Amino acid sequence: MSVLVTGGAGYIGAHMLLALEDAGEPAVALDNLSTGARWLAPKAAPFVEADVGDAEALAKVFADHDITEVIHFAGSILVPESIRHPLDYYRNNTANTITLLRACVDAGVKRFIFSSTAAVYGTPARTPVSETAPIHSITPYGASMAMSERVLQDAAAAHDISYVTLRYFNVAGADPRGRAGEIGKPTHLIKAAAQIALGLRQEKLQIHGGDYPTPDGSAIRDYVHVSDLAQAHLEALERLRGAGGSITLNCGYGRGYSVYEVVDAFRRVTGAEMDYEVGPRRAGDPPQLIADNAAIRTVLDWRPRYDDIDFIVETAIDWERRLAAREGTN
Template identity: 45%
Template sequence: MAVLVTGGAGYIGSHAVAALLEKGEQVVVVDNLQQGHKEAVLGGKLYVGDLRDAEFMAKVFAENDIDGVIHFAANSLVGESMQDPAKYYHNNVYGTLCLLEQMNKAGVKSIVFSSTAATYGEPERVPIGEFDRTLPTNTYGETKLAMERMIRWFDVAHGIKFVSLRYFNAAGAHEGGQIGEDHSPESHLVPLVLQVALGQRPHISVFGDDYPTEDGSCIRDYIHVSDLADAHLLALDRLRQGGESNIYNLGNGQGYSVKQVIEVSRQVTGHAIPAKIEPRRAGDPATLVASSDRARLELGWTPKHDRLEDIIASAWQWHSRNPKGYGGR
């Protein structure tokens, strides 16, 4: 039996593929390479194509004995989602609908969904719990919430069991040093800060310093990407053992501000890393920190890399060795 990983050539997806391979799993990867990289797929069988291509996806399921899906494939830029909502509904929501239809035809009844803390919007309390209000403040979060709800109705109608994992900011790189974070354009804070340290940017932009936080910059919960990959595997194992559908938050429970991330990066890299205050971005909540108590209790998930210094150090190791990303581009 094989595990299908959609978006498996992307940042988090490729780390999940690596973790599956380390467990001895058969892995099938589907990625349109819009943001992913062939070099990031360390093994398994890679199909280059789009979830919305019914003939292509039917071939993937026909050629492989798939018993579970881990679904990462989605557009995920908050700012872009506010400017081009149609793109996000078509790729994220419609793409997931196409995937679920193919799963149902193939009789595949387990899916782990890579969701997001953006489903909560501006939280009512911190840390955020799974049963707290979901009121996204951006199109990206809204599409992810729509995807969650659609998967639930496929469970009701067709018995496709799911685990939805809502998590926060992924960072860091694989311990083996072979894969890391490489987006074009880059939008995530840690690699952007490290690009300044590498001399590839003149400064790091801080979008807003007037939020209701201690230093005025946004606070987020950073998780090592390998810890996220482990959580997806634990969720898949739970479904394989007959577990019921569920939603879990993933987080370290410790929030760090943008300014704190910059300061720790200065310490790790030994570079000055100039910062420039810019206007707020539309749709950015002030604080997102998760309570992952349920994931720890029910999935047995425990982050192994919970110090920000260690997370940034692993990212710096990869970026300093691969300053131009995959293929040296």
Template identity: 50%
Template sequence: DKPTVLVTGGAGYIGSHAVLALRDAGWPVAVIDTLVTGFRFAVPDDVPFTQGDIADQPLVEALLRSHHVGAIMHFAGSVVVPESVADPLKYYHNNTVKSRALIESAVRCGVPHFIFSSTAATYGTPEESPVREDAPQQPINPYGMSKLMTEAMLADVAAVHPINYCALRYFNVAGADPQARTGQSTAGATHLIKVAVEAALGKRDHVSIFGSDFDTPDGTGVRDYIHVSDLAAAHVLALEALIADPATSHRLNCGYGRGFSVLEVLDAVDRITNRPITRRMDGRRAGDPAALISDNSAILARLPWQPRHADLDQIVTHALAWERRLDDMRK
């Protein structure tokens, strides 16, 4: 039978989608989240929820034992790149030090499988695009380094303890649950599609375009936007792969292997709402690469992953539907 999966950060954006994907596939789930950036409403009422810290080892180990946890999906952490530059120690604490404590609890309690939210930011500014998993990992900000250090811990721990892991390196996660059960709820987000749908609904008066002189077809930055529900599905498949072959760990890019420019994203939002957003040309952000596109041949080869929502219009439509839902909830 299926063991319980402990989802850290299960009240956050990606974690809450993973909780739904696991539940929809029949996995028992438990969530731990501090609710510092997550939302209690993002976790279904029938999922056991603990408000607490992943580095609270007595609490975590009690949960692992009482729920007979057979796998951990670890989403909890801090995710804002510019904030990581301004406050690196916060990122090394929340993402690296606390992950170390969680991994130690997993080892102590004999949890055999661990799935980790990693990031394309571990590649820094890749020399080649699409970027493969064996490309050099040279992060250009503390966020990426804090995640890379956790990947390194997992590799070393898996070499000597009875645990295997999958590090999923996310490209640009966007969109929301197609049934609008959850979505990205954090106000003041900096991610392009979130910013654009907020502007489309009148919550911002414009969208800044950070750089129009990149070496890309239209001069604006190109990214590999992945629908959050396809990403959540990849986690469930990764879990099944870890269970099927406990001797093997994985490091897999999560993207579609194609990119859209900032202008293409804004055009899609305009087309779908039939109301143009005000655009402002602005300078490049520090550290923004021109293009970041995944080579996704590894995940396609290792997991039976079939992307269902790779269409940009679908990503934007679902993001918009969730943004409207948030408005209704606040009324």
């Protein structure tokens, strides 16, 4: 019996595989390597290179590895890209989730954990935002994930599947032991800042919008360490195995940091200034997103270990240093 981790060669998927390995849980990684890297996934987990939208490949994986649970990370996650290429996002995130759920039904898999996003809330009227807030996506990314949530709810009701949907806020940082981290182009603030801090990019940090209705004018986000996020999935798995029932939960710390506060964290960690320039807002970026995390703390008894912005920054910088050394040897 094994847990299938889709997107297992990606940022969060690799950390999930590490958490499963550390817990002694057998797992299988599936990834099409469009944005992931084979070396990022732990070697202990069997690896299948396939697309989550490939029904034939999924059927073979379920049969060959006796899959009993699925943790679904595979998908597209960039807000600006989703605005430019909405059809790709509805295919990768919604249509492929349908294919995966069909494979689960056909294989008799009854436990499913879905990686969703706070983007389903759009620009919430209140903050912190709770799970009862209206779904009002303002981007194709958020809308595609909200659609996938609804598909999962309906499939679960019809086919006796138990699920936990985790709505992530801003995932950041890297494995404290340096085993995994974010790869690819720096599309998120902390990765971009870490590369600039190490001199890997000779440019100023770009701040998208300095006129938001926030205390310092920059956007505020709830940054959650990726290893804490992986731990939340382990606890969600235990809930499903204990017949805890289906539920949708926010996954964030309940504390927001502005872009300028993140820059200050880099200054504290590195002891150096960071040059930046303020540009226009990006389409699809709400002024602030902060989680009401009371439910996940209660339902899953989730107790984050790395709820500290300076530690998140430290692990991100350490990972970029390791990544640069690795790329320099190839």
